Amino acid sequence: MTERTTCAVIGGGPAGMVLGLLLARAGVDVTVLEKHGDFLRDFRGDTVHPSTLQLLDELGLGERFAQLPQSRLHEIAFPFPDGSRVVIGDLRRLRVAHPHIAMVPQWDLLNLLAEAGAQEPSHTLRMRAEVTELIQEDGRVRGVRYRTEDGAAHELRADLTVACDGRWSIARAQAELRPTELPVPIDTWWFRLPRGAGDPEALQPVMRERRFVIMIPREDFLQIAYFGPKGSDAQLRERGIEWFRREIAECVPQLADRVGELTSMDDVKHLDVRLNRLDRWHVDGLLCIGDAAHAMSPIGGVGINLAVQDAVAAATLLAEPLLRGGVTAAELAAVRRRRIAPTVAVQTLQRVMHRAVLRPVIEGRRQGPPKPILALLKAIPAASFVPAYLIGVGLRPEHAPAFARRAAGAVSS
Numbered sequence: 001m002t003e004r005t006t007c008a009v010i011g012g013g014p015a016g017m018v019l020g021l022l023l024a025r026a027g028v029d030v031t032v033l034e035k036h037g038d039f040l041r042d043f044r045g046d047t048v049h050p051s052t053l054q055l056l057d058e059l060g061l062g063e064r065f066a067q068l069p070q071s072r073l074h075e076i077a078f079p080f081p082d083g084s085r086v087v088i089g090d091l092r093r094l095r096v097a098h099p100h101i102a103m104v105p106q107w108d109l110l111n112l113l114a115e116a117g118a119q120e121p122s123h124t125l126r127m128r129a130e131v132t133e134l135i136q137e138d139g140r141v142r143g144v145r146y147r148t149e150d151g152a153a154h155e156l157r158a159d160l161t162v163a164c165d166g167r168w169s170i171a172r173a174q175a176e177l178r179p180t181e182l183p184v185p186i187d188t189w190w191f192r193l194p195r196g197a198g199d200p201e202a203l204q205p206v207m208r209e210r211r212f213v214i215m216i217p218r219e220d221f222l223q224i225a226y227f228g229p230k231g232s233d234a235q236l237r238e239r240g241i242e243w244f245r246r247e248i249a250e251c252v253p254q255l256a257d258r259v260g261e262l263t264s265m266d267d268v269k270h271l272d273v274r275l276n277r278l279d280r281w282h283v284d285g286l287l288c289i290g291d292a293a294h295a296m297s298p299i300g301g302v303g304i305n306l307a308v309q310d311a312v313a314a315a316t317l318l319a320e321p322l323l324r325g326g327v328t329a330a331e332l333a334a335v336r337r338r339r340i341a342p343t344v345a346v347q348t349l350q351r352v353m354h355r356a357v358l359r360p361v362i363e364g365r366r367q368g369p370p371k372p373i374l375a376l377l378k379a380i381p382a383a384s385f386v387p388a389y390l391i392g393v394g395l396r397p398e399h400a401p402a403f404a405r406r407a408a409g410a411v412s413s
Helices: 013-026 049-060 062-068 105-118 170-174 233-252 303-324 330-362 371-379 381-392
Strands: 001-010 030-033 069-073 075-079 085-088 101-103 123-124 129-139 142-150 153-161 187-196 202-210 211-217 221-229 270-271 284-290
Touching: 001 013, 001 303, 013 030, 013 123, 013 303, 030 085, 030 129, 030 153, 049 062, 049 303, 062 105, 069 211, 075 202, 075 381, 085 371, 085 381, 105 123, 129 153, 129 170, 153 170, 153 303, 170 284, 187 233, 187 330, 202 233, 211 233, 211 330, 221 233, 221 330, 303 330, 303 371, 330 381, 371 381
Parallel strands: 001 030, 001 153, 030 123, 153 284
Antiparallel strands: 069 101, 075 085, 129 142, 142 153, 187 221, 187 270, 202 211, 211 221
C-alpha cells in the first residue's frame, strides 16, 4: 500500500509530536508514525521546563496543560547532614511566565499534543506504525516503509522525512549518519518509591560514600535516580534486590522504611547514558532532530526541552519551503546551524558535571559538590540564577512561529 504526504515524521515523542502539530498549523500535509499503540512508557523525560511551558502558552495549550496532574519544582538544593542546605538553582529568580519545572508523565503531554494535532485537517497520526526502512532512490530519501500491527507493509512517500526516533534512530543508521560519541563515566538506574512525611519538595541530590542519588518529588511518589559507573548494570543486577535496597537505604536513610517496596530488580530501570551528536544532521530528503541528532545525559533533565526546541526551529525554517514544494539541502542545514550552539553548550556543561561532580563522588574522591561552588552559592545566593537559567530556559529558547500561535482557549479539548 503506497501513500503520499509532504512531511513524514518518524517517532511520536516530544520532538515528533511538536513538529507534526506546528507544520500542520502551517497547512503542511504531515504524517507522524509512532510504532507503539499508546504513549504509556515509564521513566521517559517527564520534565517540562519554563521554555516549553511558554511554548505551550503560545500554542494555546497552556491552560489545558495546567489541568494535567503534575508536581512543580522551583529549586534544586543540596542538603547537608546537619539539616542545612544550599540552593544550587532557584527557578523563582527567572523572569518568565512559569518559573518552575513541571513534572508531568510524558504520555499526558504527548496525548495533549496528539489531541491538538487531530484538530488540524492536514495532520495525520498513525499509531502502531513501525518504520522498517527508508525509501532511497537516486541518492535521495523519498519517504519510508513501515509495518502495521497486522503485519501489513506500507510505503509512505514524502518530500521530506524527519527522524525523531531517538538515540537508536533507524533512519539515522540507514542514512549512514554516525554520531560522535563523547565519553560518559556514568549510567543511571530509575525507580520509584512512595512519598513520606518530611520528603523534599525540591529536587534533591544526595551524595554519600561512593553513592549518588537524586530524588525528584512527584504528586504521589518519589522518582529516584541512582548513578553508578558506566557499564556496571550486569554487576548491579547480579548483586540482587537485597543489596540494592541496602545501597539506597545507606545513601538516603530516610528511605530505609520504604525500600522494601522494590520487590525485584525488574522495578529498577537501567538507562545506558549516552552523550553524542551528529556533525551533520541531514542528507538529501532527511533531517534528524532531538535525540536522533544529539543524545543528552539525564543531568538537568534538559533532553526533552532541547528536542522540542529543535522541532520548533525546524517547523519555523521549513514550513514555507515545504508549502512551496521542496526543501533544499541548504535549508535543512540551516536547522543544525540554528540549534548547534545550544546543543554543544548543554553537552559541555553536562560533561563538566560528570567530571567535577558525579565521577569524583562515585569513585570516592569527594563526598559532595566542589567546595568552591558551594562557598560561592552560600555567599551569593543570587548566583543560583545562572544554573536555573541554563536548565530552565537555555541559551536559545525557541518561540512558536506566528502561523502556529493560538489564543488561550481557542484550542478545544
